[in-house]
Amino acid sequence: MIKKASELVQKENIKIRMLIAGFPGIGKTTVGLSAPKPLHIDTDYGATRVNPRHRADTIQPNSYQELLDDLKPENLKEYETLVFDTGGALFDLMKPYLIKQDAKNGKKNGDLSLQGYGAAGREFKRLMDIAYYQLRKHVVIIFHAKEEKDGENTRLRILVEGKTKNDVWQPMDLGGFMEMQGNERTIGFTNCERYFAKGTHGIQGIWRIKELQQEDKNDFLTRLFQEVQKNIEKETEIFEKEREAYEALMSSFDFEHTEINTLMEQIINTEHILTSKSELRAKIRQKAKKEGYVFDAETKKYILIAEKNKQETKENETENNMAEAQTEQQSEQNSENKETEIIKEENEQKTEPNKEVKKDVSDNGEPAEQLEIPTRE
Template structure:
């Protein structure tokens, strides 16, 4: 019933949330419909303009959906990918429903509460779709915003909900025309927003008739990339745990030096954590690290030589003499 994923076990990602934005007519809906077994939730009533349409459910208001949520979820159960077209219109519908439930939220002084409820309602929907194991593709129009000397392209999403939509998106891609060809870029640049944990290069979108599974294949790559990262994180935890135990078991400088040679091939992030623990343990045992020789040695006790003692006595004598001279006004040389 309950499944706890241990720190040293990979956390497998089974579904992703994607946000794709661009100008009207650039082919966002057609692109989204190349995902596996998709259902488009048409909030804009513009699905008829797509040249690659699959199954569609036209949503005219959020009240009907919210009042019949269980039936709505059953409706979606037979699909692998849910397309929200567009997310901004969905938020408009949700906003109208929220104000209908709480009329005072229409007043300017309740603006923060309104946007808080709107963000919660959207997150609740995405959470339900995740629970069903669905991949979610949110579509949005593009708008430009001046930031200093630059004009930045970003998703056209209702102000207070923008950050929440971006947070819930695993990938954010900008779709545009370049050299008369559709181009999809998940990389954030100086000119548009993006989110790209898979490190995709700028992608040329193929003709959908010749490659009807373009987004489906891309989503597989997204999941593989994320899961490789979580696998690497799990392996790092195992490595850190193993070496930390060996650090605690070390008793001699030679033990630490041997560990250092073994750790030389580890990833930098792992080495940093282990190095801090190694220095702390070595210091507790009375060892020090010689940077020039790059090795641990036992700390040397400071030995005061006869010459140093003689110089200390001279310095002390001069200090005392200075005090006498300064204090004795009758002293004449």
């Protein structure tokens, strides 16, 4: 199904998938719990380190299967955001689950095999899809950061085993690294030499995170998500006029009563909007199939299949007649050539010199060899 550009912009019930990374103690969990109506999925068992004023309802699953059992629609009616804290501990929770599913996913020491890391990446994506598409919740996943040396440069990367870091970033709408700049906490949403990040819907650059006071409300991500919503609404307005013009253009074509070649000329000469050109071409192909037309490349027009067949039959007959005429002409030429050769041979025989054979007698009276002596004429 073809979707118009304006249909790709969702106006209501926008859900965000976000990754937050940073060093321990910088306040990642507090920021994560500033999302709208959060449920804290504390796989790292660090909920007690959060200021009591900023804590939220929490589950601390002992196994990955227990986590899946908790994530049921009937259990989540009060919540708008699922905060996974941390992603590294979440992957650790997955290990026994994945190895139980397939022994080849694990090693003897309980770690994941190469195949197991692939399975972990797929399971992570499945979990994110459940949270986002089925449960229709915001998703915030928190990772610890680590420093990696790249030549003379030091870069920040999320702390996760194996190649699964690539699977983690793929579904995210936003991804920010938290750092201290002087005495201020910040989160960056734009890639730089120091770290990877991800920004969409106008969320870019470095944002300052306010230090919370006793009376302050913990709502940084709530306000950020509202900003995303406003930006999406602005994007929608851009397409609104085009959408109206598109609908007017599409309704101006009468495919039921207009002759097919006339329609084709109209489509060619129209200034198209959004996906109108491809959709109109698809409709004209449907009309051709329904009414028995085919496109003739020579005339660049649609013609009825019956007429096309007659034309092809006539062309074939003409070609056959020409071939027969050429065959007859070649046969006649061959006969003439044969007659010419016969006459030539007869003439050569008539002009050949006459020869007389004379017998000679040797001295002993015996016949000598016969000699051919040309006769004089």
